[in-house]
Amino acid sequence: MTAIPKEQWKERIRDPKIECASRDEMTALQSERLVETVKRVYENVEFYRKKMDDLGVLPGDIKGIEDIGKLPFTTKEDLRDHYPFKLLAVPNERIARVQGTSGTTGKLTVVPYTQRDVDIWGECVARALTMAGLTKEDRIHICYGYGLFTGGMGLDLGVQALGAMAIPMSSGNTKRQMTCMEDFEATAFACTPSYALHLAESMVEEGVVDRLKIRAGIHGAEPWTQEMRKKIESILHINCFDIYGLCEISGPGVAMDCIHQKGLHVYEDYFYPEVLNPVTHEACADGETGELVFTTLMKEALPLLRYRTKDLTDITHGTCDCGRTLPRISKFRGRTDDMKVIRGVNVFPTQVETALLAMGTVAPHYLLIVERENNLDVLTVMVEVDEHYFSDEIRKLDELKTKVGNVLKAALGVSVRVKLVEPKTIERSEGKAKRVIDKRDLS
Amino acid sequence: MSKTIKQLSVFIENREGRLNEVLGLLGKNDVNIVALSLADTEDFGMLRMIVSDPEKGREILKSAEITAKLTEVVAMQVSHASGSLAKAMEKIVDGNINIEYMYAFANGDAASVILKSDNPQKVVEILETNGFKVWEADEAYKANQ
Ligand SMILES: [Zn+2]
Numbered sequence: 001m002t003a004i005p006k007e008q009w010k011e012r013i014r015d016p017k018i019e020c021a022s023r024d025e026m027t028a029l030q031s032e033r034l035v036e037t038v039k040r041v042y043e044n045v046e047f048y049r050k051k052m053d054d055l056g057v058l059p060g061d062i063k064g065i066e067d068i069g070k071l072p073f074t075t076k077e078d079l080r081d082h083y084p085f086k087l088l089a090v091p092n093e094r095i096a097r098v099q100g101t102s103g104t105t106g107k108l109t110v111v112p113y114t115q116r117d118v119d120i121w122g123e124c125v126a127r128a129l130t131m132a133g134l135t136k137e138d139r140i141h142i143c144y145g146y147g148l149f150t151g152g153m154g155l156d157l158g159v160q161a162l163g164a165m166a167i168p169m170s171s172g173n174t175k176r177q178m179t180c181m182e183d184f185e186a187t188a189f190a191c192t193p194s195y196a197l198h199l200a201e202s203m204v205e206e207g208v209v210d211r212l213k214i215r216a217g218i219h220g221a222e223p224w225t226q227e228m229r230k231k232i233e234s235i236l237h238i239n240c241f242d243i244y245g246l247c248e249i250s251g252p253g254v255a256m257d258c259i260h261q262k263g264l265h266v267y268e269d270y271f272y273p274e275v276l277n278p279v280t281h282e283a284c285a286d287g288e289t290g291e292l293v294f295t296t297l298m299k300e301a302l303p304l305l306r307y308r309t310k311d312l313t314d315i316t317h318g319t320c321d322c323g324r325t326l327p328r329i330s331k332f333r334g335r336t337d338d339m340k341v342i343r344g345v346n347v348f349p350t351q352v353e354t355a356l357l358a359m360g361t362v363a364p365h366y367l368l369i370v371e372r373e374n375n376l377d378v379l380t381v382m383v384e385v386d387e388h389y390f391s392d393e394i395r396k397l398d399e400l401k402t403k404v405g406n407v408l409k410a411a412l413g414v415s416v417r418v419k420l421v422e423p424k425t426i427e428r429s430e431g432k433a434k435r436v437i438d439k440r441d442l443s
Numbered sequence: 444m445s446k447t448i449k450q451l452s453v454f455i456e457n458r459e460g461r462l463n464e465v466l467g468l469l470g471k472n473d474v475n476i477v478a479l480s481l482a483d484t485e486d487f488g489m490l491r492m493i494v495s496d497p498e499k500g501r502e503i504l505k506s507a508e509i510t511a512k513l514t515e516v517v518a519m520q521v522s523h524a525s526g527s528l529a530k531a532m533e534k535i536v537d538g539n540i541n542i543e544y545m546y547a548f549a550n551g552d553a554a555s556v557i558l559k560s561d562n563p564q565k566v567v568e569i570l571e572t573n574g575f576k577v578w579e580a581d582e583a584y585k586a587n588q
Contacts, residue, residue, distance in 0.1 A: 420454075
């Protein structure tokens, strides 16, 4: 198939009343839903009742969405501590299904859903599929894994809600994936971006690309770059879309990007997003990087107040070129775990990377070292001098040092010592370099 | 025959034994060092060498993941007549050439100077028209052997 250029794109919006609502309409809806959610969790979930009592906040203090800052946070650890069903806000018999995630630590987080939760999840994915230009005429090949992981199930629910045809392939067996995609005349496929790329390359090898009817790819569940998107799009001649979600909140379909790729539209009528300064927890202005925090506004089984995702992003309000007024979050800039506070300034390794990348064509390997000298934080950046940066003139290397120092100071807002080191000096673990070493003893 | 020669320039960190490692690696692979200069800064050093086989030297270092590159320089022969180096420098400066750095080495009885400039070809031209001699590449790589 051929990819549709932005100019010829015909935007479809599943629920224009919500997706294109005015700010006032949305605020009213969110306020009503938040007040109801807070009342419900206070009455039914001991964990939240205790937390709110500790903060001296009663349900009556929450009069609208503007009061959200008064509510307590929820963390991933809280979910694990209450494994499996201790945060349940409905009677056991109302649980319709569970999904879960093992995360990177291997410890299971389990998420229960009522039937209404499942329906809303499907509705959100259906909105996302519509955003990708898909209708009930489409045949959607799902090669996300099915099981506890929300990927396969989430997409499946969305296809059902859309009234389209689901091809529930689950992951693996690339050869069979290709055969079914061709034989069943799939018009879209959904999987992780890395698998999409693998599949696309396999299709080229097998020479099946021209026989496919695929026109859209829905990819998420792992970070991917713009280059990956362009590669998949150009190999398969399709449009790719970035879908985001986390099982704690619901699953895929919490946010999705439109053809204009100006950030991922958040379904804020169900999942209220805040972007907060990771240290002060104050709300960031639009465009300012902070931690993404979600409050579920309609969840029955596992309503969560201010769930801290630890993902760093920024948010933009205002009408998108697609016509939606749903706010947009940027691609994630990293995790709060990697953030360091240096002389009161938040420093993210990814900022260093972006700044260094902007300097030249090649991103040098680097390592940040935070130390404390005479009660002052000192930030040193070790930069590997490879052939690209090497000069036989000391003056030029000194210039490079100064330039790196200036670029980083401008990007981070703190002074940086630059130390040039030989290639491979900086330790790499399984291809992924460690980016920060904090030598401060802050205990 | 090339009148400019290829210098092997190596980036080394200021840590103990690193210089020996680099020199040892070259020696073990039969790359002989004809001339050598080491410039130091606070945290790194710059090793500049004329060697018997610059391309091979670079390959060896590269496979050991040491940052090295080849730089085009001029090796001028300096007669023992006093003031001859000063005179040569004067002519080069008159030709609007910027000398980035220089270092001396002995080639048998003769003294020689390695000149790094922004225009090596022009340096050769200026030196030769003013009666100075430069080493050709093949001679320079084989010096002191
Ligand atoms: Zn949009």
